[in-house]
Each structure stands twice: as C-alpha cells, then as structure tokens.
Amino acid sequence: MRALQPDLRAVVEDAVWAPSIHNTQPWRFTLSGSRISLRADADRRLEVADPEGREMLVSCGAALFNLRLGLRAQGLEPQVTLLPDPDRPHLLADVEAVPGEDPDEYTRALHAQVRRRRSHRGGFRADPVLDPELARIRAEAEQEGARFIQAVDAHVKGALAALNNAAEHIQRRTPSYASEIARWAPAPGGRRTDGVQHGSYPRTTPWTDPHFSARDFARGRGWGADPVHTEEPPTAGVIVLLVTDTDRPADWLRAGQGLQRSLLRASQHGFAAAYHTQSLQIPGLRAFIRTHFCGDAWPQLLLRFGMPDTEVLTSVRRPLQDVLTEGP
Incomplete structure (x- = not known):
C-alpha cells in the first residue's frame, strides 16, 4: 500500500x-x-x-x-x-x-x-508564438471546459487595449481601488510571503503597439526590477480572452484549471503570460467585451502570451503551515 x-x-x-x-x-x-x-x-x-x-x-x-x-x-x-x-x-x-x-x-x-x-508584467520579444505552439496552448484550456478567443484583427486588439487602459484610469482615480492595490503591493524590504513584491514587476513598463497599461504597484515610487535593454522594441504578444460558456462558480473554477494547464504548456515553450483584468473588473466594460468580442461567451481573463523581454522575475508563496490543516 x-x-x-x-x-x-x-x-x-x-x-x-x-x-x-x-x-x-x-x-x-x-x-x-x-x-x-x-x-x-x-x-x-x-x-x-x-x-x-x-x-x-x-x-x-x-x-x-x-x-x-x-x-x-x-x-x-x-x-x-x-x-x-x-x-x-x-x-x-x-x-x-x-x-x-x-x-x-x-x-x-x-x-x-x-x-x-512566472507571471509577466511587461512587453515581449519579437519572437513569434508559432501557430502549432499556440494551438497546443489553446487545446490545454479546452480540455478543462474553457477556451481562448484570440484577437487577430488590429482594430480588435486596439479596442481591447483601449478598454484596458480606460479601466486602469478609472481604477487609479478611485480611492478604494488604490487602497486595495496598496494593501497587496508591499514596499521593498518587507518579509511578506504574499502580494506583488517589488521584484516581480519592472521598474518601467515598455511601450508596445497596442499598449496595455500595467497596474502601478509601485504607486509612483520607482520600485521594481531594473529593465533589460534589448535591441528590438518589445511587442504586445498574442492577445487572447479566456472565456467560458456560462458564468457560474463551477465555470470560474474550470477557467482557472484551463488557465493553469495552458500556462504550464506555454512555459514548456519558454513563453509567459501577462494578465490584464482591469476591464473585466468593471461590470459595464465586461458586458461590453462579452457582447462585442466573445460571441456571448463570458470573458474571465484578458491575457497576452509571448517570449518575456526580461529576466525571470521573482515570486513568493506562503509556507505550507499557513495554508494546510491536517486531520486524522
């Protein structure tokens, strides 16, 4: 046994x-x-x-x-x-x-x-995500009952970027959002084992076309990892929406399983994903994205896939004793 x-x-x-x-x-x-x-x-x-x-x-x-x-x-x-x-x-x-x-x-x-x-919070190198590689990444999500809708048309990409950026502007001007970001983005030098640590995001976010605004975890204080300078300008990568056919708690769990399965497959190929949840956190914008870009499927995440333009950034996790209870 x-x-x-x-x-x-x-x-x-x-x-x-x-x-x-x-x-x-x-x-x-x-x-x-x-x-x-x-x-x-x-x-x-x-x-x-x-x-x-x-x-x-x-x-x-x-x-x-x-x-x-x-x-x-x-x-x-x-x-x-x-x-x-x-x-x-x-x-x-x-x-x-x-x-x-x-x-x-x-x-x-x-x-x-x-x-x-690791999660990525910047631009991507010019190396393309080839169709066979992307097909394998997409197939992983489908195994879990979720699927990716890729933004191919330049106008769709631009619209999704603009909606993300509008949501970021709204949230930065809303004190409750700003306070919540501050709670989960600790200053350098602490000992926390959760939250977005300063070594997990770049000090400056490179401009891409289209450009997706990143969250200001440093809150204008200049924290973050030093950028790695490359000869070629960074790209936005492959832009996708992770969707489910319905929008119940079981669907959210399936979306997460499909997401992780896809992320691990992408990592095998050297790719990473950047997440942009701002526009999906504002109900009106999420409804707009669903109607215009998802064919009435429910958008759960907006992501970009590509080859990271920086060194692997750090992350932290809580120790096992903080998350696990053992019974008889």
Missing part, C-alpha cells in the same frame, strides 16, 4: 505555486487520510475589484489543477468533486487520491513547469 501522507503534503506544496490575482493566494487546504479539500480563503478576496469572488475562484481553480497534476506526478489518480456541499460555498473541491498509473512523459514535463512558471 502506497504511503500517501508524505506525497500529499508535497502535492499541496505544488498547488500553492498557482497564479492568483495580486498574488493574494486565496486558498486553504485540508488533508485527511487520502483526501485533500480545497477551500477559498474569503479574507483574501479583493472586496473592491472582485466583490463576487469570481477572480478568487479562478485563482483557486489554477491551484486545483496543480493539485491534480501533482497527484498524477506521484502516480496517484485524483477523483475530484467540485463544489460538493451547497451549504458551504467556500468548499470548492474534494479530491480523493487513489492509486493510479506511473506518470507519463506529458505529466512529468508539465509538472516540471509548476515552480518555474
């Missing part, structure tokens, strides 16, 4: 390396025997930007995919029940680990990217 407990702790350590909005890491895990339960940590929800908890659940869905992948990398098979108890909405999934097959090459290769993957 396989000794499960040490393996399952390692699986949770993998799960926490999922991306999350402002690196809030809004998840908690309970380990009991061969079962891992995933819960949303509502204290870490962005009350201003994410009042319904949609992005919180997308983040938790990404952690859930890491959990499933980590189990398969251990030769275990995850049996997942999404939202198992309607009376406990923050209980997002029960995952039972049962004996499975030895991991195949695909599983091992994807699992190897879990702690290498």
